[in-house]
Amino acid sequence: MRWLAEVHVALRGGIADPEGQTIGSALRSLGYDSVGEVRSGKLMRITFEADDHAAAEAEVAEMCRRLLANPVMETASWELRSDEPIGEGAALP
Amino acid sequence: MTLTAPRPRVTVAVFPGTWSERDFAHVARAVLGWEARLVWHTETDLVAPDAVILPGGFAHGDHLRTGAIARFSPIMSAVEAFASAGGPVIGSCNGFQILAEAGLLPGALMRNEHLEFRCDWQTLRVESSSSSPAWLGELKDGEVVRLPISHGEGRYVADPATLDELEAAGRVVLRYADADGRVTDDANPNGSDRGIAGIVNERGNVLGLMPHPERASEAEVGGTDGLRLFHSLERWLQARPAVAERRL
Numbered sequence: 001m002r003w004l005a006e007v008h009v010a011l012r013g014g015i016a017d018p019e020g021q022t023i024g025s026a027l028r029s030l031g032y033d034s035v036g037e038v039r040s041g042k043l044m045r046i047t048f049e050a051d052d053h054a055a056a057e058a059e060v061a062e063m064c065r066r067l068l069a070n071p072v073m074e075t076a077s078w079e080l081r082s083d084e085p086i087g088e089g090a091a092l093p
Numbered sequence: 094m095t096l097t098a099p100r101p102r103v104t105v106a107v108f109p110g111t112w113s114e115r116d117f118a119h120v121a122r123a124v125l126g127w128e129a130r131l132v133w134h135t136e137t138d139l140v141a142p143d144a145v146i147l148p149g150g151f152a153h154g155d156h157l158r159t160g161a162i163a164r165f166s167p168i169m170s171a172v173e174a175f176a177s178a179g180g181p182v183i184g185s186c187n188g189f190q191i192l193a194e195a196g197l198l199p200g201a202l203m204r205n206e207h208l209e210f211r212c213d214w215q216t217l218r219v220e221s222s223s224s225s226p227a228w229l230g231e232l233k234d235g236e237v238v239r240l241p242i243s244h245g246e247g248r249y250v251a252d253p254a255t256l257d258e259l260e261a262a263g264r265v266v267l268r269y270a271d272a273d274g275r276v277t278d279d280a281n282p283n284g285s286d287r288g289i290a291g292i293v294n295e296r297g298n299v300l301g302l303m304p305h306p307e308r309a310s311e312a313e314v315g316g317t318d319g320l321r322l323f324h325s326l327e328r329w330l331q332a333r334p335a336v337a338e339r340r341l
Contacts, residue, residue: 015203072201072252073203
């Protein structure tokens with residue numbers, strides 16, 4: 001069946017994030033005085049096939065390990081859900 | 094009978110988006126009189142080189158992370174095999190980023206601390222040159238060399254344990270420094286951990302550095318310090334019996 005994974009790649013704690021810092025200072029300069037730390041990251045939406053939920057989980061974990069995140073400076077987390085179309089013949093008249 | 098020294102033969106890997114391959118080939122051919130071959134990243138045969146060069150640029154558009162996609166190009170399996178057999182490999186700029194992503198060198202290269210692309214001449218202090226006779230045999234520890242840098246993502250990072258290990262093993266070979274060789278925050282163009290600009294693998298045959306030695310190999314373009322890395326290689330190759338025999 002078809003799955004949709006939303007993969008979030010974030011910088012590890014302790015790794016300087018100049019992009020996040022710059023976004024934070026831009027927000028504060030717009031008057032959002034209470035803005036504290038901003039950490040930037042990446043969001044990837046990936047559709048793919050897998051037999052069941054466990055297989056889909058394993059597949060995303062492998063994608064993250066092999067390509068999507070560099071463990072030297074990043075961590076990956078994801079949400080997984082079915083991407084099957086709901087019902088059949090749902091085309092509008 | 095006189096024997097002429099064999100001409101070094103280098104293979105320069107070219108990925109979609111590489112931009113320094115012709116500069117390396119020009120220096121190899123026109124300045125040094127070597128043989129240089131440009132090999133496309135989908136090839137798996139390096140064509141028996143004496144050394145492999147991974148040049149700068151933006152392989153695969155630097156998408157995802159610099160070097161992250163290039164490390165899976167078919168040519169990289171051949172580069173990994175060549176390196177693990179002790180063959181000399183140099184990765185400059187994007188080439189360093191690819192070596193780090195491929196795990197041939199530890200750590201990672203991240204966005205410059207100030208978020209600017211930096212294209213400038215940079216002074217560097219040479220350290221532990223004996224760790225890499227192939228690439229640094231003609232350089233002296235503590236001396237200051239001047240090479241161009243040209244990158245937006247050159248901030249070297251690694252966890253503190255890895256950094257300690259690299260330093261203890263003499264594998265940090267180039268640091269950003271001022272003209273007097275002092276490693277200071279002001280002299281650091283990208284925020285690299287401990288001012289690190291270049292490192293080698295455990296065996297010393299794989300060198301990764303952010304600066305561009307190929308852009309400092311002719312006096313008319315501003316300097317020749319980069320040429321000394323290639324002279325190191327030439328001397329090292331000539332002293333290596335296996336290569337001398339094969340080439341005669």
